[in-house]
Amino acid sequence: MKKILISRAMTEAVMERANATYDVTLRESTAPMKPAEMRSSLVLYDGMIPTLGDMFSADIFAEFGRPKCKILANFGVGYNHIDVAAARDHGITVTNTPGAVTDATADIGMTLLLMSARRAGEGDRLVRTGKWTGWTPTQMLGSHVTGKTVGIIGMGRIGQAIARRCHFGFGMKVLFVNRSPKEVDFPATQVESLEALAAEADYLVAATPGGADTTHLIGEAAFAAMKPTAHFINISRGEVVDEAALVTALQNRSIAGAGLDVYENEPTVPDTLKALENVTLLPHLGTATEEVRTAMGMMSLDNLDAFFAGETPPNAL
Numbered sequence: 412m413k414k415i416l417i418s419r420a421m422t423e424a425v426m427e428r429a430n431a432t433y434d435v436t437l438r439e440s441t442a443p444m445k446p447a448e449m450r451s452s453l454v455l456y457d458g459m460i461p462t463l464g465d466m467f468s469a470d471i472f473a474e475f476g477r478p479k480c481k482i483l484a485n486f487g488v489g490y491n492h493i494d495v496a497a498a499r500d501h502g503i504t505v506t507n508t509p510g511a512v513t514d515a516t517a518d519i520g521m522t523l524l525l526m527s528a529r530r531a532g533e534g535d536r537l538v539r540t541g542k543w544t545g546w547t548p549t550q551m552l553g554s555h556v557t558g559k560t561v562g563i564i565g566m567g568r569i570g571q572a573i574a575r576r577c578h579f580g581f582g583m584k585v586l587f588v589n590r591s592p593k594e595v596d597f598p599a600t601q602v603e604s605l606e607a608l609a610a611e612a613d614y615l616v617a618a619t620p621g622g623a624d625t626t627h628l629i630g631e632a633a634f635a636a637m638k639p640t641a642h643f644i645n646i647s648r649g650e651v652v653d654e655a656a657l658v659t660a661l662q663n664r665s666i667a668g669a670g671l672d673v674y675e676n677e678p679t680v681p682d683t684l685k686a687l688e689n690v691t692l693l694p695h696l697g698t699a700t701e702e703v704r705t706a707m708g709m710m711s712l713d714n715l716d717a718f719f720a721g722e723t724p725p726n727a728l
Contacts, residue, residue, distance in 0.1 A: 413457040425708030453478035460711045462486045469497035477502040482718045484711040488512045491621035506714035506726045511706040516697040517572035520646040523670025527642045529553040532691040562612030563587040565619030609636035621648030634660035642668045649674040658683045
């Protein structure tokens with residue numbers, strides 16, 4: 412029976428299947444793995460299911476020729492925390508869990524868009540503090556969503572799922588930027604640059620992968636191009652956004668608001684950001700449903716099963 416490490420507890424259904432198939436070690440900590448843990452695990456286990464924050468950098472692999480661990484079956488569609496090229500150089504296959512996360516993440520994108528537009532977080536705080544004095548015609552006026560323009564940064568699975576919700580659900584005009592030309596099966600227009608997109612959008616939504624190529628992709632120039640009535644939404648990766656530039660834009664009211672599910676130095680959120688009323692902050696809830704987290708875990712196990720059976724894992728990178 413192959414020995415595997417699961418870096419954080421998963422749903423009951425996933426753990427039941429894993430324990431029936433493998434000799435499982437489950438870490439007790441919910442914090443990301445430390446460098447020493449990652450290095451020792453490469454020696455002790457045949458495979459691992461790492462999760463977001465387990466930073467398998469080139470330095471982690473550098474001490475080994477061919478470690479005992481031969482597969483990192485990543486739990487998540489994003490894998491910018493794993494140096495895939497370095498893993499491959501040391502004989503380690505890396506997989507991920509695409510598809511399972513699409514709808515749940517898109518739903519959180521829409522949640523943030525609507526909350527930011529209608530000042531829902533601010534309203535919730537007002538009621539909870541007991542300072543609400545009752546309805547008035549000009550109370551907490553927000554922004555309309557129906558019929559407005561949404562700009563999507565990254566038209567992959569999640570970007571398209573958000574765009575469909577905006578177009579079909581709210582009659583919104585859809586514009587987007589993408590690294591390469593993209594054809595979609597609903598009305599949407601690709602524009603030439605991020606700044607051009609930012610200038611047109613009433614709601615600018617980041618749905619691009621993380622990684623070195625997109626670090627601080629959205630910064631001062633993009634926020635300066637946005638309308639003062641526009642809102643920015645991020646459900647991609649925290650490092651895609653220059654957080655200091657976003658704070659400045661919100662403080663100066665050069666944009667109307669923002670909705671964030673991810674942060675540049677997660678789980679640390681700057682006090683300057685937390686102090687602002689015109690930003691909605693969620694604790695990385697993108698895929699946080701029972702059904703989705705179970706599906707992700709099952710996909711990770713499918714990848715392990717195929718690999719140990721001598722087959723190509725269905726989601727090998």
